[in-house]
Amino acid sequence: MAGLIQFHRLGLSFPGAERPVIQGLDLSVAAGEFVAIIGTSGVGKSTLLRVVARLLLPTEGTADVPPVGDGRRLPVAMVFQDARLLPWRSARANVLFGMERLSLPRREAEQRADSLLDRVGLSAHASKWPRQLSGGQRQRVAIARALGVEPDVLLMDEPFGALDAMTREGLQDELAQLHRRDGRTVLFVTHDIEEAIYLADRVVLLEGAPASVGLDIEISIARPRRREDSALQDLAAQIRARLRTPA
Ligand SMILES: Nc1ncnc2c1ncn2[C@@H]1O[C@H](COP(=O)(O)OP(=O)(O)O)[C@@H](O)[C@H]1O
Ligand SMILES: [Mg+2]
Numbered sequence: 001m002a003g004l005i006q007f008h009r010l011g012l013s014f015p016g017a018e019r020p021v022i023q024g025l026d027l028s029v030a031a032g033e034f035v036a037i038i039g040t041s042g043v044g045k046s047t048l049l050r051v052v053a054r055l056l057l058p059t060e061g062t063a064d065v066p067p068v069g070d071g072r073r074l075p076v077a078m079v080f081q082d083a084r085l086l087p088w089r090s091a092r093a094n095v096l097f098g099m100e101r102l103s104l105p106r107r108e109a110e111q112r113a114d115s116l117l118d119r120v121g122l123s124a125h126a127s128k129w130p131r132q133l134s135g136g137q138r139q140r141v142a143i144a145r146a147l148g149v150e151p152d153v154l155l156m157d158e159p160f161g162a163l164d165a166m167t168r169e170g171l172q173d174e175l176a177q178l179h180r181r182d183g184r185t186v187l188f189v190t191h192d193i194e195e196a197i198y199l200a201d202r203v204v205l206l207e208g209a210p211a212s213v214g215l216d217i218e219i220s221i222a223r224p225r226r227r228e229d230s231a232l233q234d235l236a237a238q239i240r241a242r243l244r245t246p247a
Helices: 045-052 091-098 106-119 135-147 165-182 193-199 230-244
Strands: 005-012 022-029 034-038 060-064 076-079 153-157 185-189 202-207 212-218
Touching: 005 045, 022 045, 022 060, 022 212, 034 045, 034 193, 045 153, 045 185, 076 135, 091 106, 091 135, 106 135, 135 165, 165 193, 193 202, 193 230, 202 230, 212 230
Parallel strands: 034 185, 034 202, 076 153, 153 185
Antiparallel strands: 005 022, 005 060, 202 212
């Protein structure tokens, strides 16, 4: 079956750069899959997400990415490491802001926003300003805002990278639950191998300069997963060993 996202010999060069960031990259992601993308800093992970979001066009090969949305939804939505909320808008108004590009009736947008705030556990904080929220709460608002457009693909670029360990684990669990419930396709960039294995159906390692897919590992550990699971830890050790001795 054709993937929802399909890269064939993808190459991406920035104008004026000496060499491409990405070259000869093949990857197919099926609808509903949760794919974690790992790789060293600067390898091209964010660049790959930007190709999926049509913010960058391939300079070689082909990129089949989700088709454009309509007035009720968008093909992709992004969550970044910093929540990027509008400081002068409440949590609820930030979630509504994400939907402004849609032509939803006001009432329906508000219902979506309230139901999403509820799903990320923020109903009681809906009228707070971003500065009154913790880092984890702000990141929950950003996730609710992204889900508001009902994207085919949720793109997450190191979304929990700036959070403390406890908060990070809480948000990982919430994201795992969200994914179990709505089965949305997720591309999740992280430099945390355990996080990748804990969350994903597949872990894809980008490596090389220019970058391509170095490893593509199916994670078949049953859900809900436990961080202490030895299968999970063995896999992490294998991937780490591979990172030390690149092919
Ligand atoms: N707009 C740009 N113009 C030129 N080079 C860029 C641009 N964006 C990213 N790069 C380069 O592309 C490479 C990959 O960047 P990036 O995708 O951000 O890496 P990662 O997210 O894996 O840390 C880096 O060498 C970076 O300097
Ligand atoms: Mg990046």
